Amino acid sequence: MVCLVSRTGRHLQRYDNLGRRQVVGCIPYRFKCSSDGTISNDLEVLVISSQKCQKMMFPKGGWEVDESREEAALRESLEEAGVLGNVECELGKWDFISKSHGTFYEGYMFPLFVKEELDFWPEQHVRQRTWMNVEEARDVCQHWWMKEALDILVERLTSLQQQKEQNISICDLI
Numbered sequence: 001m002v003c004l005v006s007r008t009g010r011h012l013q014r015y016d017n018l019g020r021r022q023v024v025g026c027i028p029y030r031f032k033c034s035s036d037g038t039i040s041n042d043l044e045v046l047v048i049s050s051q052k053c054q055k056m057m058f059p060k061g062g063w064e065v066d067e068s069r070e071e072a073a074l075r076e077s078l079e080e081a082g083v084l085g086n087v088e089c090e091l092g093k094w095d096f097i098s099k100s101h102g103t104f105y106e107g108y109m110f111p112l113f114v115k116e117e118l119d120f121w122p123e124q125h126v127r128q129r130t131w132m133n134v135e136e137a138r139d140v141c142q143h144w145w146m147k148e149a150l151d152i153l154v155e156r157l158t159s160l161q162q163q164k165e166q167n168i169s170i171c172d173l174i
Contacts, residue, residue, distance in 0.1 A: 012064035020095070020104040024072040025060025025146065026112040027091070027153050028083045030131075041161060045137045045150065046114065048081050049128040056130070056140040058149075060107065073110040081129050082121025085114040091152045094145035109149035111156075 014022040032042035047056045059080040063072040070087045077083050088111040096105055132140070134154055141147050 012066060013062045014065055016106050018104070020106045022063045023060050023105055023107045024063045024069050024076060025058050025107060025109050025149075026073045026077045026087065027058050027109065027146075027150055028077055028081055028085065028112045028114045029153065029157075030114045043134055043154065043157060044131045045134060045153075046081055046083060046129055046131050047137050047140060048130075050142075051123070051126045054128075055142040056137075057142050058109070058146050060109075060146075063108070069108050070110065073108075073112065077112050078118075079122045080127055082118040082124060083112065083114045083129075084116040084118070085112045087112055091149045091156075094148065096143070096145050107145055109146065111153050 016022055028046035030044050030046075032040050032044050034040055045058075048059055049056055059076045061072070061076040061080065063069055067075065069090070073087050074084070077085075091109040091111060094107045094109070096107060097103065098105060134150065138147055138150060141150065
C-alpha cells in the first residue's frame with residue numbers, strides 16, 4: 001500500500017549550520033527493454049515537470065528531521081514521480097541558489113534503480129513524468145547541479161559495465 005498524499009509544510013525541514021535548506025533528490029533510472037523482453041545496456045532516466053511550469057528536472061524536495069537522506073530521496077521519487085526502487089550510493093552534495101527565491105540550498109542526489117512505476121501517485125495531477133535517454137535528459141534538465149549528478153551516474157554505471165565485461169572476458173580465458 002502506498003500513501004497517495006505528499007508531505008507538506010516546512011515544520012520538519014532540515015537546515016544546515018549556515019541556515020541553508022537541505023534538499024534531497026533522485027535520478028530514477030532503468031535499462032531499456034526491447035520488444036522481445038530482453039534488457040539492453042541503453043540507460044533511460046525519468047524526468048518530471050515542475051509544479052509551477054513545464055520545466056523539467058529530477059525529483060527532489062526537503063530532507064526532513066524524521067528521515068535519512070536515502071529515505072527522503074525515496075519519498076520524493078514516490079511523491080513526485082510515482083516510482084519505487086533501490087536507492088543507491090550518494091552521487092554527491094551541491095550548494096546552490098534558488099533562482100526563484102534567491103536563497104541558498106544544500107542538495108544531495110542519489111541514483112534510484114526503478115523496480116516499479118505506479119499508475120497512481122501523490123502528485124500525478126500536477127506533474128508530468130517522461131522516460132528519456134541521458135542526452136535528452138541533460139538537455140531538458142533546468143538545474144546545473146542535477147546535470148552534474150547525471151554525469152556522475154553515467155560515469156559510475158559505465159565503469160561498472162566495463163568491469164563486468166572485463167571480468168567476463170578474463171573468466172573466458174581461464
